[in-house]
Amino acid sequence: MKKGDHLFLVDGSGYIFRAYHALPPLTRKSDGLPVGAVSGFCNMLWKLVSEARDTSVGVTPTHFAVIFDHSSKTFRNELYPEYKANRSAPPEDLVPQFAVIREATRAFDLPCIEMEGFEADDLIATYARLAREAGADVTVISSDKDLMQLVGPQVSMYDSMKDRQIGVPEVIEKWGVPPEKMIDLQALTGDSVDNVPGIPGIGPKTAAQLIEQFGDLDTLLERAGEIKQNKRRENIVEFADKARISRELVRLRDDVEVSEKLGELVLNPLNGPKLVAFLKGMEFTSLTRRVADATDTDASAVDAADVAVDAAAEMRGPDLDPGDAANAAVTATGQNDDTPQGLAKRRAAEAGSAKIDTTAYETLSDIEQLKAWCAMARETGVVAFDTETTSLDAMQAELVGFSLAVPEAAPDTGELKVRACYAPLAHSNGVGDLLGGGGLQPGQMPVRAALDELKALLEEPAVLKIGQNLKYDMLVMAQHNIEIKSFDDTMLLSYVLDAGQGGHGMDALSERWLGHKTIGYKDVTGSGKSAIPFAQVAIDKATAYAAEDAEVTLRLWHALKVRLVSEGMTSVYERLERPLAPVLMRMEQRGIRVDRQILSRLSGELAQGAAALEAEIQELAGENFNVGSPKQLGEILFDKMSLPGGSKTKTGQWSTSAQALEDLAAAGHELPRKIVDWRQLTKLKSTYTDALPGFINPETKRVHTSFAMAATTTGRLSSSDPNIQNIPVRTAEGRKIRTAFVAEPGNVLISADYSQIELRVLAHVANIPQLTQAFADGVDIHAMTASEMFGVPIEGMPSEVRRRAKAINFGIIYGISAFGLANQLSIERSEAGDYIRKYFERFPGIKDYMDATKAEAKENGYVTTIFGRRAHYPEIRSSNPQVRAFNERAAINAPIQGSAADIIRRAMVRMEPALEAAGMQARMLLQVHDELIFETAEADADKIIPVIVEVMENAAMPAIDMAVPLQVDARAAKNWDQAH
DNA sequence: CCTATCTCTTA
DNA sequence: GTAAGAGATAGGT
Incomplete structure (x- = not known):
């Protein structure tokens, strides 16, 4: 930085509070995230940076930074424990916005600076001094009097809300003293907001007059006896020490060891698409338009940005105890509590408030009734939907009927009223003869006409469809060429909010949240040998069962959806869960060809x-x-x-x-x-x-396998009926099974898998320099580990040495124990313990990561992936050492396994649009944790592979810029064995 | 007929 | 040492 340069320093924290209080309360994004302060902040920043580029305005910054307070604890608390002690916590709807505002700053491509132990003001003072010494000019964007001590020939302040420049004359005009005397003045007056004591009875006017008279604080305190007014003189003598402490509290530190150097604050040209993407994500329509116009960005061509994941981490509110929440009455504070937490509490109470009456449901027997219900759903804009079918296997299921539920418009009574109905379509008489299941039961509407009505409703984007495990219903409806547009899934909501806290099936959720035991499937169909198909269940019984499911689903949604915002899980749900459901639905629908002959031949060989x-x-x-x-x-x-x-x-x-x-x-x-x-x-x-x-x-x-989205605690998928995620691969014999998974004639299968993704995630989250470097250099990671630990050169390393290092690397991911490693390597437990100690010596960051993760799990009851997904471990505080140790290992593993799972989820969500954009005809068929299987025309494989690899390798971006590159290997072949 | 136990397969 | 699903047996209902 040099003479002629101009540094703008924005007092970010000061700005947040001003923006918050200046704007109407409870400005919210459509998902309920409060964004008033974010909006004010973005408008202010935009004004600054756009004017800064307008050279007709006198002052143009060459350097720019936004400075934030890091936390409430600073060195001042050690000087004076009461400092800022009377500060109340920030408003609850402001809390989640702090992190979003940092994200906003980054979206503007501006340095976002904060430092533990120091206030934003100290950092501003430090940068101002550095710039001054370099001969540059400084403008501090703030109107805070605490910063006025910095004003001088090269440093001025700017109050962007009042559009007012504050220089030396303005300070004197306002306070009656020049900037360099501001410290003494504040030492005398104190500050009730920050709890700086000062001297009682002395306000700004008296203080200015005293400083004028005596020159400075020390002289004043020395010669206090000369003051004529009795009370004032006594106070100054008595509280002289308080004044001295106050002076140290208000004096800004300008010698902070800042991490970003001045040169790094250079103002770069604005990245239009990046900023537009963020603003679009925040739903700031008019600012989006202004920025798009000014930067020549086509806003319609930019995808709304990922909601900040860091934001999610900071947004957590107090965790609700599900059991209590279900029964919680509306508390006195809850009644008018407009915070996300207050809302969530109220909604949970409302959802479980009414007794569910399964005899009160309507059975729809003609098309007019259905039309009336569809109209009602359009009116409310929200409808719960559930299908009843002949089979648990969605690919073979025939639609038997469907149920709907809508919330009833009711004044704010603290209760949720729900209307629900069942539309039977294909119930048959149970009196099956040899020719088939008998005729249709009476009182059912024509299927064709009903499906037409249903299609219009389900495909209407303005009506939110709510389901429990909607992927199943999507698959059923897809057989009738019906797509479900605009939906929420209560199973996925529960999974995002409460993974690890119990099951996410409807029966469990109903008991947990509504205190209601639902009618069981077996209660209506019977079980075992005497079970009847659902199609043969009497319509009145079916109505009670099916409509209850829709009502329960709607009530669960009412209780769960609002928790996304209050617990900071919106982005996980909206980026990693909901959009994946239709993707998996299509994968299940496509299925994969399995060659019966190959299996049959293998079976014979195996039998022999x-x-x-x-x-x-x-x-x-x-x-x-x-x-x-x-x-x-x-x-x-x-x-x-x-x-x-x-x-x-x-x-x-x-x-x-x-x-x-x-x-x-x-x-x-x-x-x-x-x-x-x-x-x-x-x-x-x-x-x-x-x-x-x-x-x-x-x-x-x-x-057609079935992928379960909510089965694991970590965020992985599971596969069943059949499980295609455990098809053998390790032995030559087993691999033969894979040759039976084939492409159709003329096609090939493509297998693309992440190389060492979990170790890469570990290197990133635990920040291990050697691992990061090894991955950057592309060296054999297990050999590198062995070399570090045993001092053996990588060249010509014995395979046994590498094998041990490999086992240890895996052990680390699994939350290693000497017992487990000893078992794995068939060595003594003491020897395994030595290995572990050695490993921690060579990679101390790993030990730190493990300890920090354990502590986090104990503190919060959950751990978090790099994308904000939570895995709960309620038993981690168990007094049983075995249970506790197990939960600790799981908690150590979850962020690693879960982050990797999140990465491939992101890749899957983006894959279909990316293939389409590239004009590629390739179909994603299977996921095996770190591998995706596609099928495509043989001739296209070479063109498609780079597209797939690109999407997978960049899947963490832009939410996370990993310290380690992701590597994907992909191959095409006629069968899975050769492709893998 | 249902459930628990043991074993084995995958990442 | 993490995360899953599934098949066969054995023993209860």
Whole structure:
């Protein structure tokens, strides 16, 4: 920085409060996030930076920074513990805006500066001094009197709200003393807001007069005896010390060791699209337009930005206790409490307020009734929707009926009133004869006409559809060419808010939040052998069951949706959960081709191999027994044959785990080896080659897995019916199963997987320089670890050394214990402990990360991914050491596993639009935690792979700029084994 | 017929 | 040591 340069320093914290109080209260984004202060702040910044570029205005900044207070604790508290002690907490609807405002600053591409232990004013003073010494001019954007001591020939202030320049004459005019005497003046007057004592009875006028008379504070205190007024003289003598302390409190530190140097504050050209994206995300329409115009940005071509994830972290309010919340009466403060927390509390009470009456539902028997309900839903703009079908398998399910629920417009009684109905469409008579299930039950409307009405409602973007696990209903409706536009999903809401706090199924949520036990599916259909299809349930019973589900769903939404804002989870829900549902729906709908012949052939081979082994096993055992029974096997091995080294499971049975059998085999016994081999073959046969063909859909001839979005605590998906996330890959035998997952003729499968994503996430979150460097250099990460730990050069490293380092790396991710590592490596626990100590010595950041994560989990009851997702561990404070240790390990693992899960979710949400934008015909079929499988025409594969890789490698951006690059390997082939 | 236990598969 | 789902057996209802 040099002479002629001009530094603008914005007092960000001061500005936040002014913007907050200047603007109408409770300006909210459509999702309820309060944004009044953010809006005021953005308008002010925009005014500053746009005028700054207007050279017709006299002052043009070359450098710019926005300075914030870091926290309420500063060095001043050590000088004087009462400093700012009477400050009340900021208003609750302002709290979530602090982080958003920092995000806003970054969206303007401006340095956003704060430092622990110092106030914004100290940083401003420091930068002002540095700039002054470099010969530059400074303008402090603030009207705070605390900063006026900085004013001088090169430094002025600017009150942007009053559009007023504050220089030396203005300070003298206002306070009666020049800027350099402001410290003494404030020392005398004190400050009731900041709890700076000063001297009683002395206000600004008297103080100015005294300073005028004596020159400065020290002289005044020395010669206080000369003051004529008795009371004033006594006070000055008595409170001289208080004045001296006050002087130190108001004197700004201009020697802070600032992290950003002056040169880094250079004002860069504005990034139009980046700022427009942010403003659009905040729904500031007129400012968005102004900025777009001024920067020549096409606002319609810019996607609204990710809501700041850092914001989410700071937005957490007091966690609601779900059990209490359900029964909580509206508290005295809750009644008029317009904070997000107050609203959430009220809504929870309202949702569970009314007794649910399952006899009060309407059954819709003709199309006019349905039309009336659709009109009602359009009126309210919100409708809960649920389908009833013939099957849990959405791909084979036939629609039997559907239910709707709407909130009733009612004055603010503190109760939620709901109307619900059921529209039966295909209920048949149970009197099934050999020709089929009998005729239709009476009182049902024509299906065709009903679906037309329903389609118009579900596809109407202005009506919010609410469902519980809507992915299922989407899949069912997709069979009828109906898309559900504009929706919320109570299961996903619960998952985002309460992952780890229990199940997210409707029955569990209803009990937890509404204190209501729903009618069970089995209560209407019966169970086991006497179960009847839902289509044969009597319509009145079906109405009670189905409409209740819609009512409960609507009530749950009422209670849960508002918690997104009060708990700072909006961005997780809106970016990582809700948009993924339709993506997964389409993946499930597409399915993947599985070659029946290949499986059948494999099954035969496996059967032969297993039979041969079984015969040898019986021979060696000397008797016929059930080889698949661990109980019988344990008795043969350890009781009958008396092999040594047997251990017991927790139920007292002999353990026959693969590890135990391997140990026996290593000791030279023949039988255990054969058991291990037999188990591998029978496992592959029963779980894969025999079971998979049963999942081939007769219509599509493909296998359609079901992805569960709310099954894990960490944010991973799970897969079932069949589980395609545990198809064998480690052994050559097992990999043969993968050759049966094939592309259609003329197509290929593409497999794209993240390389070492969890270790990369670890390097990022724990900030480990060696790991970061190794990934940047692209070196073998396990070899690097081994080299650091054991001092072995990477070149020519023995594979055993690398293997151990690899196990330790994984162990770290899993929240390592000496016990676990010892088991994994088959070494002594003491030796494993030595390894761990060594690791922590070489990578001390890892230990810090683990300790900090444990502490965070204990403090909050949850841990957080880099995108703000929370995983709760309510048992982490357990007095049982085993339970506690387990929860600690899980809590250490969750941010790593969960962040990786978030990254691939982001990639999946962006993938389809990206492929489309690139003009690519490729269909995403499967997700296996760090891998995505696509199918595409063979000729297109080479063009598509770079698009896929690009989306996956940049999936964390722009929310998180990772310290480590993400690497994706992708390959195309005819089957999954070759593509992987 | 349902549930718990054990084992094994994946990332 | 983390996170899942599933099959076979065994034992209760």
